[in-house]
Amino acid sequence: MEKCLQSLRTKIGISLSGMITLLFLTSVGFSQVNLASVGEFSFPRTQHQLDVLIDIELVNANVGEVLDVIERKSGFNLVYDKSILSHKALFTMEAQKISLYEFLQKISSQSALRFKQVNNNLNVTVVESDRERLNAIEDIRVTGSVVDENGEPLPGATVSVLGTSIGTVTDIDGQYSLNVPEESTLVFSYIGYESKSIVVGMQNTINVTLSEDQSSLDEVIVTGYGTQERAKVTSAISEVNTSELKSLPLSQPGQLLQGRASGITVRDNNGAPGSTPSIQVRGLSSINAGVSPLVVIDGNPVGDIPSSLSANDIQKITVLKDAASTSIYGARGSNGVVLIETVRAKEAQGQVEYTLSGGYNYLPQNWRPTFLNAQQYAQYNVERIQELNARNNTSNPVPQIYLDVLADPNYGPGTNWQDEVIQEGSDAQFQSHNLTYRGGNEKLRGAVSAGYLDQDGLLPNTNFKRYSLRTNVDGKFNNWLSAGANLSVSHTESNETPELGPRGISMTAMTLSPLKSPYDENGELVPYIDGDSPGYFSFANPLFKSKVTKDQTISRDIYAGMNLDIKIIEGLHFRPRVYSRLLTTTNNVFIPTTVGRPAIGNGGRPPLTNRASNVNYDITNWGIDNLLSYEKMIGKHSFGVLLGYTSQKQSGETSSINASNFPNDNNINFLEASQVSAAVTDRSNWALAALFGRLNYDFNGKYLAEVNFRREGSSRFGAKNKYGNFPSASVGWRVSEESFYPKDFFINELKIRSSYGITGNSAIGDFDQYGQILSIPNLNNLNNNYNYVLNNAIVNGKSLASLGSENLKWETSKQFDIGLSLGFFDDQFGLKVDYYEKTTEDMLFNVSVPQASGFSSSRINIGEMLNKGWDFEAVGTHQVNNFRWNGNLNVSLLRNVVTSMPEQIERITIGDNITEEGLPVGSLWGYQIDGIFNTREQLDNPDLYGYPGAKDFGGYIYRDVNDDGIINAQDKTNIGNPHPRTVLGFNNQFNYKNLSLSILMTGSFGYQIANALYEASYNEVGRWNVDEAFLTRWKSPENPGAGRIPAIYYPGQHFVSNVYVEDGDHLWIKNVTLGYQLPASLVDRTEFISNVRFTLSAQNLFKVTNYTGYNPEVSQNGGTPSRIGVDNFAYPVPRTVTIGASITL
């Protein structure tokens, strides 16, 4: 690029023509610039611009008008000081066609105006003196390049002369050239990088390396439908920057949030590969409508975090917690909002990154419950029968098999079924690959990411695979139009265990007899493990069952979105966005004839009828957002306005085929099955539409305020209650900006903020408002249908099978938040503290109704619930020479209580959980055991109760909670709180030269778990192996044992009670990752590699807990509030150890 500095040194003395002035006296102020032709608006932006001919005519034009003509006709950006406009020159030029160069010369000759071309800029100055007039272009030409730390060129970086408007931008290769006045200082700047100033002196070549500016990345925070300056945020928002979380052994994106932000509870309540963790923001705010936050991926509200999303594709996660930040999402904002941004490219980036990791899964021995070994088991069975005989006056013989074991001192411990069943190490592998390309320039930026994940489970033949591909493109077409598009395609394949829960694989692995082996003498798997002796339970061999049974789910998930940003005038943007998702899921189950079922004796012995099912779900979702935003600053007042309209619609369908009795186990052709039933039903069909708006205002960045409003309509509600209104407001005061605030105080930033708002919850069934007319309510139980037989032919019967709830309305949450944001020591440390109270009213609950009504449940609005708590988030960073530390401590204190229930529905009980006024939602519910009858006095005490038929020595002492003199289900009571009162995350990262170490600790405290696996493991009547706690059971008044296990079988011994309840308090060393980055000197020797990093990572490394089950984060029934905190042979969570590498080209 050359020479363009054309000094326009023509200096024709100008005398303003008084005559002309007079001539146009009548039209003062209305002087005209006549444009010859609209078609010649823009010129090609080349060095020939000055040579292009333009039509021109000036009649008494003032300076501003002349400059305007120049800008329009030339395509140059004009750069000048506003004082120029005050020059009182007027210009007249008869209509003519001249080159721009000539035109500028003429202007210059008529006035003191001087023009300098700097790339596409035209710098306009006024000659102040003759001397300057003579030397107007005594400038130095400087060239050079701008690169980043990796030596990558930075196109589009700004190079400007300090204190002037002279400047340029770098080209695609990061090159620039600029004519600058002598002794100028050049400022090099680029978004996301620290600016650099260099005094030109006599240099002609200045090459600059810019380094990334960590703090400037954080200047802007993502909010609902927009962004905001961090300093001006008035609501409670947490962020997780995931850039340093690459190559962690995580299969699910939700796990990235674990322990990294306050007010957010992420629980791995199920360790099955591919299972998603439950995520809650500020507690559970509903009974059984949705409780998960709304997840928005790149602007597309998708509901829950899909397991099809690769954690590697995530660039940043922002969690909106209070009503002020979430009410703009209206009816889906009650449970918080999680905004996920996926990989994007920066301008001028050209980078290929390959990340891989691989490793093994483990379930450490001390995480497993201990069951009796062969000797203990045989001894226990002998005693069991003796004790029963003694009590019942019977003489059942002890089966010989137990006596034989006891008689054989060399028998050994027998089979440890857990060791046989649980797959570890090389049998349970983890591997992940990710290839990301980023590239772009000023006009177009794109990122492409391809991922592959393969994770084996701890239980045999369980596995999760994900193939994902994502493309995000951003383009800036001109200065008023930019656009973005994203497309993601993924395929997941999940092989699940045929059976979990109370009679599933884990349970079998614990309770099978240690006297039996999974293999026969030829080393082949035995299909069915018969009970030791008559009356004992027989089970399918869990290894065999897992091997031959199929339960596979395949999902294909496609997201696409496109958005435009149209600048209408400065500050006013119209941003339309369309997005869509297509999800199809196929689940195939096959259970061959060779799989037996648990039964006493031979009843479950195979062959049984084989059966299969094929279920297909599909969902089509699309949405449109129209956003209009305006920002304006008037003096020290700045305003922002957002208006928006959104509509979203989803339709879906489930088709299912159930079949049984195939001719053989090898060929599953549904046409060959003897019995086939099929149905097509609605999967998910809803629509919503909403208008919303936001207004922010601040004065001088000091006093901040924001108001949000959303009015939303949903198809899920009947005509009367279709629409809901969701307003919120927040205010903030940056005390540290006040003039009275001490300048060098160690607290450099102090902001007080508060918010209040209303959000909604509409996560109910799509058609709850309608009563269903059905013939066959349940494909799995055809016998229970409404059809009948008349005259030996089937006639159709139809019944009103559910109670419609046309009066349903939104569940609303009102949330108050007050918070402090503090920065210490020039932001080396930061602290955010929030206190909140969230009251949920009209909770949408699918309540069980008395069945005398003919219905089992109805969706209604009931009750009121309060969540209140504190969120603390402390961050810090410190650097000493080569050593750097970053830390993040977050603590959430949370209390949940149901504050009101309607009169008729005082309590809701489902399974082992109860919801009633005064208790946390879904409190654990069971009998209260007050000990074991051990003395005659206890037995004679009429105030002590046993279970009917079990008030005897060694029986449990039950509490007659309702004082009616009998122990039955009415005596169940609150026996524990399943909600952690304190959730903690502590993340530390240490860097020393090329080494890095990060340690993440997570913990939850103050809650209980109903360890329902005791139902099986404490169950001697089940006649299977039992927990080692049985070694210390009650045997006699002299030998009462540990007080936990009563005497051999009495009725009523196996109900969930306080005996089953354990504290879940725990502290995990959730992740430790050690990283090593190859020294630059080494990497630089290769021409093409710019960075290589190795990692060694362990997930779930270590846990500190007294909880005896596999996993203290367990919740068998997921996050469903009315069913939480129950562990009934949930899938164990593995320890995963991986090594990984990341190579950047």
Added chain:
Amino acid sequence: MRKYTIKSNIQIGFFVLALIFGSGCSEDFLTVTPNHYTTEADFYQTDDDFIQATNAVYGDLQTFTLSAHVLQEGRSDNTTYDNENDQGSLGGAAQLGFLDQFKETSDANSIAGPWNSIYNAIKDCNVPLYHLETAVIDPDLARRLEGELRFFRAYFHFIAVQYWGDVPLLLEPITTAEQAFAIKRSPVSEVYQSIITDVQFAISSLDPSYTGSNKGRVTSFAAKMLLAKVYMTSTDNRDYGLAQRELEDIVNSGLFEILPSYADLFDPAMKNSKESIFEVQYLDGTAGEASNFIYQFAPVGSGGTVFLGPGNGGGRNIPTLDMVNTYEVNDLRKDVSIGFFDRGPLSVPFVKKYDNDVDPDFATTPDNWPIYRYADVLLLLAEAINEQGYDTGLPFTYLNEIRSRANLPDLTPADLPDQDAFRTAIAHERRVELAFENHRWFDLLRTGKAIEVMSAYGQVELANPTTPPPNFLPYDETCWVMTPNKLLYQIPSGELNLAPFIEQNPTD
């Protein structure tokens, strides 16, 4: 410093258009109705709608009847449970063993199941009855359907009142959760009053018989039978004369007769015979319309021997040794009713009446279930007359008509010299003639014999169990302790947990 351009104006126009298109017709947009079922608002309009809605109650009857034996037969001295069953069914959730021994708790799901299916059926009566009031359909059809629906509303309330005493009396559909929670129990007398009103309407509106595609529907004579039973059961309304009148109407109609062969009654080829007044229709096959009684009634381990299809034998409704021994010598009915499965040292009796499975692949059978048959009418009529005064005429005729088919000698006034002797003979005859047809427990209740008979039976069973009790559920002195409180079942605990105004029955 740029001015508006024409382009900008185009942009604004674009935005406005987008807003209009995006936000237009939002009422339609926000109305999403289900595709895979009809909603309540779109149903109950046409003749067909109401016929289908009425058919649903028959469907409910099928479901209910499949397990009615637990509370109506298993509770009595007729049947018990195969003690080879596991804890889960005998003492666990189902509490079959406990129910047999009068030791069940309100948690027993064998009680909750019938409660739910009875009230589901009553709902399926009330909902179409409510809509019939305003429906514009064929008036003759409307009258018939109302008769059918009110028959079933009476029938199910009658079962409920015999199970639980005071029960919720529901004559209107429940439409909101609030109404459901407000449900309370009504006194037995009110329930019976409503039953009588409903049945009388059914008698007046139903035809004596139906043919063609309506064959199998409930008739006016079935309603008369129900009414007679009510008159003989309800203490408040007990009137043997009125019962006699209804029963005589049936006899005098000439529509019914005793089949020559007892075995034919249970032959699927003889469904809806001349002896049948009302029976629950089933159809073999996999469409969900088949019965499966033999699969439930076969002894544990008898799969492949007693029945053809898959499974192991449910061990339900096992005839007691007391029952086996109650048949008179040469009673032809014994072999038709009871079979024996040879299980090691033990020969386990089982109910053979419904052993007609034909498909080895599926646990389905074509057997109908008799609700009312003519033999029941004759024995009930004999009883009704006898209760009004010892009569050596017709009662003996009716009794002997039944006995002669069973190849048993006639009984004469010499054998049964007084009212009480005849009463005992009728009770015995009903026990064996109607064995395993779900009459015994109600007969014991109706005649006030339950405590006496069951106490005695308990001693027999304790001394000589039909199948040896399991060690987890040993027989002891707490079994078969009969008191007046044991004559009613407990209200299911799940219902008590939900319904604030429903109280439990007293327990000892």
